Amino acid sequence: MKKTIFTITALILIMLHISCESEKTTFEPANDTEVPKLSGIDKKKMAFDLIDLLNSPSFSTTIVQELSNNNTPGIKLATLLQQQNSFSHHTAYKSLIKSIETSKKQSKNYTADSFEIPELWMHRPANKKSINTEDILISFAPEGDESEWKTITAYTLDKKAVELDPENAPDLPVIVIETKGYEVLKAEVDYMNTQLQLSGLQNDRFATQKMDLRPTAKINAGLETTKLDKIRLNNDEEPWISGAAEIYAITSGIKNAGNDPEIKIIPMYYLDHEGKDYYPNQVLLFWEDYKYQAANIQLFEKDDNHNYKNLVSVIVDGVFKIIGAVSAQPWVSVLGQVAGAIIQAMPDEWYTNSDDYVDSFYTIEKNKHYTDHIGAAGNAKATFSPLFIPEN
Structure with missing residues (x-):
């Protein structure tokens, strides 16, 4: 649940500082070409696929409600997609299904030394009673020793990179992609x-x-x-x-x-x-x-x-x-x-x-x-x- 290294280098640097005691947040355009492909599931690609679907109001409303009401540590992505099969024609939906199938092949009969099962959970700010869909960020845990994490990369619904403080939870809702939970x-x-x-x-x-x-x-x-x-x-x-x-x-x-x-x-x-x-x-x-x-x-x-x-x-x-x-x-x-x-x-x-x-x-x-x-x-x-x- 902890560890996926992503290095994000911006082609155009746009800095927007949001001041808050417990959070440091900066925005910059995402850059696919600088991110190394991981040996397992590509979480950044999965994040962008999820963003494409979340930009549909009917999809985002249902997913946000499911994650907000969930009492378990996470919900399998496959389960959430099955509940939204009306989007099965969507390219992003098909791409997510493909990632899930890849993880199934890895975990079958424990053939892989390390396998992944995609899940989603939501970080909800304690001081906010309701979730504004437009404020939602998509993220995943970096790879490596958590004591060495400097920032955590998240993405807005227009796919701009957001750098979050790893020590202090943001004052924004974050849908987190978990593959080892x-x-x-x-x-x-x-x-x-x-x-x-x-x-x-x-x-x-x-x-x-x-x-x-x-x-x-x-x-x-x-x-x-x-x-x-x-x-x-x-x-x-x-x-x-x-x-x-x-x-x-x-x-x-x-x-x-x-x-x-x-x-x-x-x-x-x-x-x-x-x-x-x-x-x-x-x-x-x-x-x-x-x-x-x-x-x-x-x-x-x-x-x-x-x-x-x-x-x-x-x-x-x-x-x-x-x-x-x-x-x-x-x-x-x-x-x-x-x-x-x-x-x-x-x-x-x-x-x-x-x-x-x-x-x-x-x-x-x-x-x-x-x-x-x-x-x-x-x-x-x-x-x-x-x-x-x-x-x-």
């Missing part, structure tokens, strides 16, 4: 859990899209779990152009007397923004999976600069490095080492500029309540409670 996270988590299963580090509870809550053993005639009741992040590590954070949890525990680890990756789609309490009522720990009554929960924010196939490989390699050397150690010591191996396996830059490591809750015990429990890094505060789910 909510939908991509779902696909990547599915892939990584499958690889953990193939590596012997995960049972098959997540082998299907629908989570099976029924226990494999019927001793207790139900499933003992720990659920997340409330969570709050101090910093989700996301600039405004990146929109909602894509947070996921990595849970880990010891599953047998040989101290073999059990690891799962669980997406947290609702955890969008910092400084806000969320009440997900989400099951995170399945105690049937573990031999001992304690496990770890670690939170990460998806990094689009890091290949998701490589990520699961380094997790597996890092964990297997400690297996064989720990079988004779006390299980609780091994539990901590597994969590440490997961962190150590992550790219070094996740703990420097990118800050994609969020926090860790170590040694969460079965049947224990935790109220406003602070994570080890002090960045997350969560409430956990035990939940017994009876069989039908």
Whole structure:
């Protein structure tokens, strides 16, 4: 969601300064010839195609309404276009469909190391109750380390380039093109859990899209779990152009007397923004999976600069490095080492500029309540409670 480098050089330089405390904005004509073509979807071309369609009042009214009323991190572009199929004859519409088809080919059977699924979301200024369509800008996140972003390029509906401040959200509505957001996270988590299963580090509870809550053993005639009741992040590590954070949890525990680890990756789609309490009522720990009554929960924010196939490989390699050397150690010591191996396996830059490591809750015990429990890094505060789910 973060990273597409665009260099814009103007043939004719027209500077128009808009003064405001939280925003720096300059206008200049767009220049196609100076923008390098990216290996994936060409977001600038997609932005111009979208502008062509938004210049039709009937199209823009519907799209703006859909995005304004949307409660999810984003809406798939394919879904929005299907709702506007009366424009299917339009050249820009056909071009957007072609971009979507390209992304489908990339993501099919995980054939691409990094794939994209186009989505749209809207930044709405907090002080404006209604959206003036003429004020709308179209943008996308730059590529590269967000700490090095100097400006963010957006486009007016007459295709003039607009330079925005990356640190302060503009006082204008912005439709943002996202290609590595909510939908991509779902696909990547599915892939990584499958690889953990193939590596012997995960049972098959997540082998299907629908989570099976029924226990494999019927001793207790139900499933003992720990659920997340409330969570709050101090910093989700996301600039405004990146929109909602894509947070996921990595849970880990010891599953047998040989101290073999059990690891799962669980997406947290609702955890969008910092400084806000969320009440997900989400099951995170399945105690049937573990031999001992304690496990770890670690939170990460998806990094689009890091290949998701490589990520699961380094997790597996890092964990297997400690297996064989720990079988004779006390299980609780091994539990901590597994969590440490997961962190150590992550790219070094996740703990420097990118800050994609969020926090860790170590040694969460079965049947224990935790109220406003602070994570080890002090960045997350969560409430956990035990939940017994009876069989039908």
